Amino acid sequence: MPEDFTDEFANADLNDVRRSRRLCKVVAALAQSPGVSICAATGGWNETMAAYRLLNSTGFEPAALLAPHQEAVAKRCAGHACVVVSQDTTEFDYSHMKETTGLGPLNDENRRGFYMHSLYAVSEQGLPLGLLDAAIMLRDDDTFRSTATRKKRPIEQKESYRWVEGYNRTLELARQLPECEVFSISDREGDIFEVYQAWQRAEGGPRAEWIIRANQDRALAGVVDGEPAKLFEALEAAPILGEIEFETRSRKGTKKVNDKKVDTFRRARTVRQVIRVMKITPRPPARKGGKLSEVSFWAILAEDINTPPGEDPIRWLLLTSKEVTTLEEARRIINLYLRRWDIEVFHRVLKTGCRVESIQLKTGQALINSVMIYAVIAWRILYLTHLGRQCPDIPCGCVFEEAEWKSACAVVKRSKEAGEPTLSEFIAIVGKLGGHLGRKSDGAPGPQSIWQGLARVRDFACAWHAFHEK
Numbered sequence: 001m002p003e004d005f006t007d008e009f010a011n012a013d014l015n016d017v018r019r020s021r022r023l024c025k026v027v028a029a030l031a032q033s034p035g036v037s038i039c040a041a042t043g044g045w046n047e048t049m050a051a052y053r054l055l056n057s058t059g060f061e062p063a064a065l066l067a068p069h070q071e072a073v074a075k076r077c078a079g080h081a082c083v084v085v086s087q088d089t090t091e092f093d094y095s096h097m098k099e100t101t102g103l104g105p106l107n108d109e110n111r112r113g114f115y116m117h118s119l120y121a122v123s124e125q126g127l128p129l130g131l132l133d134a135a136i137m138l139r140d141d142d143t144f145r146s147t148a149t150r151k152k153r154p155i156e157q158k159e160s161y162r163w164v165e166g167y168n169r170t171l172e173l174a175r176q177l178p179e180c181e182v183f184s185i186s187d188r189e190g191d192i193f194e195v196y197q198a199w200q201r202a203e204g205g206p207r208a209e210w211i212i213r214a215n216q217d218r219a220l221a222g223v224v225d226g227e228p229a230k231l232f233e234a235l236e237a238a239p240i241l242g243e244i245e246f247e248t249r250s251r252k253g254t255k256k257v258n259d260k261k262v263d264t265f266r267r268a269r270t271v272r273q274v275i276r277v278m279k280i281t282p283r284p285p286a287r288k289g290g291k292l293s294e295v296s297f298w299a300i301l302a303e304d305i306n307t308p309p310g311e312d313p314i315r316w317l318l319l320t321s322k323e324v325t326t327l328e329e330a331r332r333i334i335n336l337y338l339r340r341w342d343i344e345v346f347h348r349v350l351k352t353g354c355r356v357e358s359i360q361l362k363t364g365q366a367l368i369n370s371v372m373i374y375a376v377i378a379w380r381i382l383y384l385t386h387l388g389r390q391c392p393d394i395p396c397g398c399v400f401e402e403a404e405w406k407s408a409c410a411v412v413k414r415s416k417e418a419g420e421p422t423l424s425e426f427i428a429i430v431g432k433l434g435g436h437l438g439r440k441s442d443g444a445p446g447p448q449s450i451w452q453g454l455a456r457v458r459d460f461a462c463a464w465h466a467f468h469e470k
């Protein structure tokens with residue numbers, strides 16, 4: 001296991017030195033084989049028991065597991081001119097584990113589990129920098145239960161505050177790294193007036209800019225025909241700044257039609273959008289306990305003009321604190337917003353790749369702990385995949401242990417004498433071991449073959465150690 005990775009956990013303050021050491025061992029073992037059950041991942045009986053003991057321990061908060069990683073994230077961020085922190089919520093569904101206690105209701109009351117609100121940092125070019133924060137939301141049965149007298153509304157309002165907290169956490173990072181340009185990105189759920197205000201209050205010092213996809217058709221300060229001007233109409237009427245063009249990947253998704261989830265599919269294509277930009281001042285919404293102050297910022301409307309028949313047009317209304325007056329600036333904000341896709345990939349690797357929803361543990365607390373550990377492993381897989389593409393020529397020994405690359409090379413190349421491969425050569429070997437065919441048309445191995453390959457590399461490394469320790 002490369003040392004810099006176990007370092008992510010080395011300083012975890014778990015109120016017990018032995019427990020901290022055990023955690024490093026467990027993490028090193030799990031990292032080599034995400035997707036494999038804890039039993040298989042940790043090999044020996046002792047380690048398996050240690051993993052279970054740790055995961056079932058109540059002597060520390062799950063946040064303590066992430067703290068050393070968070071410190072490493074801030075250090076990595078410092079090396080970049082621009083950092084994009086996306087926030088998003090994902091659910092962990094453990095409804096099938098009837099015996100597990102300490103879980104809460106999900107959106108549909110019959111499903112049980114918890115939510116994680118992640119703050120995932122990447123560079124402007126997309127290098128994964130890690131998880132800046134992960135807040136667990138465990139709903140209480142009583143507060144959530146909707147009756148005629150108690151509607152779901154209060155909990156939704158309370159939970160929506162996580163977007164403001166997420167911005168504030170990103171703001172802290174921006175203050176820590178005054179040399180670095182920091183952006184907070186969120187989709188429509190994060191369109192909350194208090195976020196604009198938190199940014200406004202931070203004026204005068206280093207602060208995190210934000211890009212949020214507009215959710216509400218807010219009333220603006222101006223008046224049109226005696227009525228308050230509306231956000232969407234105002235943007236539609238703004239002059240065209242220019243056109244942009246980009247490629248989309250094919251994408252499977254879901255959308256809500258009459259409150260039912262419907263599967264959607266979008267083919268890969270070249271999208272052309274016309275761009276309109278405007279500085280806006282929305283009217284502050286009414287809130288209990290005090291008036292909100294006015295905030296001015298920019299809005300960008302990007303509208304698809306070559307939508308293929310039968311498909312929905314790709315249309316975004318983005319709000320941003322960053323001044324936008326030129327087409328170049330608008331294009332950059334749109335590209336930064338598109339980096340939000342990386343957090344979706346991260347959640348997918350964590351859930352589908354590391355299969356954290358199949359881990360069987362007795363308590364919700366233990367499951368939350370395992371999600372925290374696997375979140376760091378999922379980041380690591382994406383980091384390796386990306387590094388292999390961006391710095392293909394560095395020696396693989398920078399990120400892999402000698403026993404790992406020597407044994408894997410011996411197996412794949414059928415020769416013990418091969419020299420140290422470059423990182424990209426070794427990732428190709430890991431991918432091959434994970435089932436990636438590696439033909440020219442296949443491209444670089446993706447996360448799925450990387451994590452399967454890593455599990456095999458770990459086994460080879462164990463055998464290598466066993467034969468060399470004699």
Ligand SMILES: [Mn+2]
Binds near residue numbers: 089189
């Ligand atoms: Mn979302």
